[in-house]
Amino acid sequence: MESSLQSERPSEKPLSDLGANAPSRAISVSPLRTAAACLAALVLPGLGHLVLGRWARGVIIGLGIVIMFVLGLWMKGHLFKPEPGEWITWLFSFANLGIGLPYFVLFAADLGFQLAPNQAAVPTFEYGNTFLLVAGLLNMLAALDAYDIAVGRKA
Amino acid sequence: MTHFIALILFSALVAVVFAALSSEHHDSASRLKYGAKVFGSFVLIGLVIAWVLYPLPL
Numbered sequence: 001m002e003s004s005l006q007s008e009r010p011s012e013k014p015l016s017d018l019g020a021n022a023p024s025r026a027i028s029v030s031p032l033r034t035a036a037a038c039l040a041a042l043v044l045p046g047l048g049h050l051v052l053g054r055w056a057r058g059v060i061i062g063l064g065i066v067i068m069f070v071l072g073l074w075m076k077g078h079l080f081k082p083e084p085g086e087w088i089t090w091l092f093s094f095a096n097l098g099i100g101l102p103y104f105v106l107f108a109a110d111l112g113f114q115l116a117p118n119q120a121a122v123p124t125f126e127y128g129n130t131f132l133l134v135a136g137l138l139n140m141l142a143a144l145d146a147y148d149i150a151v152g153r154k155a
Numbered sequence: 156m157t158h159f160i161a162l163i164l165f166s167a168l169v170a171v172v173f174a175a176l177s178s179e180h181h182d183s184a185s186r187l188k189y190g191a192k193v194f195g196s197f198v199l200i201g202l203v204i205a206w207v208l209y210p211l212p213l
Contacts (some may be wrong), residue, residue: 057175064172071164075156127161134165138172145176154178 034150041143043100045069045135048146061142069099069135076119077128079103079112092129098136158205166197 029037029052041048046062049055080092097103106112119125148154174180174190 060175061172064168064175068165068168071168075161123158124156124161127156127158127165131165134169138169141176142172145178148178155181 029150034147037146037150038143041139041146042098044102045099045139045142048143049149052146052149054149061138061145065099065135065138065142068131068138069102072128072131072135073112075124075128075131076122077125077130077132078115078119079106079132081107081113092133095133095136098138098140099132100139103136162198162201166194166201169197170194 033051037048037051039048040051044062045065046058046060049058049061052058079096080089082093083089122128145154170190170193173193174186177186177189180186180189
């Protein structure tokens with residue numbers, strides 16, 4: 001019996017209903033595979049597209065976001081965690097969380113969260129923070145893109 | 156790492172991801188063109204903002 005994870009069926013909506021920019025190769029996949037793709041996209045950048053078989057797009061997105069994240073750490077940026085009474089850290093933590101598994105791995109290892117003395121004086125400190133925040137936000141966009149592909153809104 | 160190199164790296168990486176995610180461009184050539192446009196816009200606007208802010212005593 002064919003696994004529901006493997007099944008692909010044509011989009012339930014006719015392509016003509018998807019608007020003028022309707023992708024010609026749009027497909028929709030099973031709800032289980034859609035959920036798996038969204039979850040995978042949130043766990044690791046690009047993984048959601050790989051689950052959907054979009055290899056090139058997944059590798060390009062994954063590499064772009066991971067390189068940005070690594071550069072952010074290399075530039076002495078730091079990751080945020082929510083601090084009671086400091087609402088801005090909740091916003092930044094939300095953006096940082098977008099990167100998925102690496103955030104939790106670094107949190108568990110207590111790497112990248114602590115501010116060393118004079119770290120904020122490093123010229124690239126704010127650039128590093130920005131790279132880390134934007135990497136997380138881009139991965140959220142990538143997860144939404146994976147969802148759009150899975151439900152047949154996009155080629 | 157200079158400020159300019161950080162700007163170039165940031166612009167390049169965001170442009171690559173935006174071009175890959177774009178729903179308006181369906182072939183490699185138009186994605187490449189869109190990515191180049193995003194990259195150029197980031198760099199140009201960054202330089203203009205830097206030029207405008209430079210004389211300010213911040």
